[in-house]
């Protein structure tokens with residue numbers, strides 16, 4: 062009998078410690094540890110972060126897909142975001158395509174003819190005379206929020222996806238503006254849109 066007791070006694074702590082261990086593991090499930098306070102994001106991001114965020118947003122929201130002229134199916138980044146090239150003259154809409162087709166796109170990807178007339182993607186570089194170099198941040202935000210030409214004019218035409226971009230936060234729109242102000246200014250005077258008779262507003 063003397064030899065049996067130590068076996069029982071030695072098992073009690075073993076079972077107990079297993080129970081404690083299982084309890085600890087179970088308690089940990091589904092309760093991710095709170096991140097240490099020092100890893101929390103700073104309240105005010107420095108300006109350089111805004112430029113980087115703007116670059117990121119402009120990239121994933123594909124401003125280049127429309128505002129940078131294409132050559133052989135690729136955006137020509139030497140003319141990044143300079144809009145429809147002034148030397149590609151388009152003065153009248155092309156013949157309307159037969160149904161079910163609705164839109165005709167220039168090979169530069171910058172002139173779009175549809176029921177709204179012909180729209181030309183604008184110069185988003187900070188060139189003061191032909192781009193948005195003279196625009197304030199507030200005007201830029203308004204242009205996209207309200208979908209108005211130069212922030213105050215006629216309604217922006219398709220395919221500018223302003224109604225979706227209007228849902229960006231002020232901070233994100235300001236970041237896109239901050240980024241655009243850092244890119245190379247390119248002198249390129251985009252033609253006025255060709256509006257069908259009776260369309261709202263003028264260029």
Ligand code: HEC
Pocket residue numbers: 118119122123124125126127128173180181182183185201204205209210211212216217218219220221222226237254
């Ligand atoms: C699907 C094509 C398309 C995409 C993508 C696009 N745009 Fe546009 N954008 C246009 C067209 C076309 C116009 C000209 C509309 C007009 O004349 O009414 C325009 C006009 C604008 C205007 C108004 C300029 C003015 O003179 O009033 C701003 C600002 C603008 N775009 C910014 C952007 C930014 C920033 C992005 C990316 C985040 C972007 N666009 C992405 C097609 C596009």
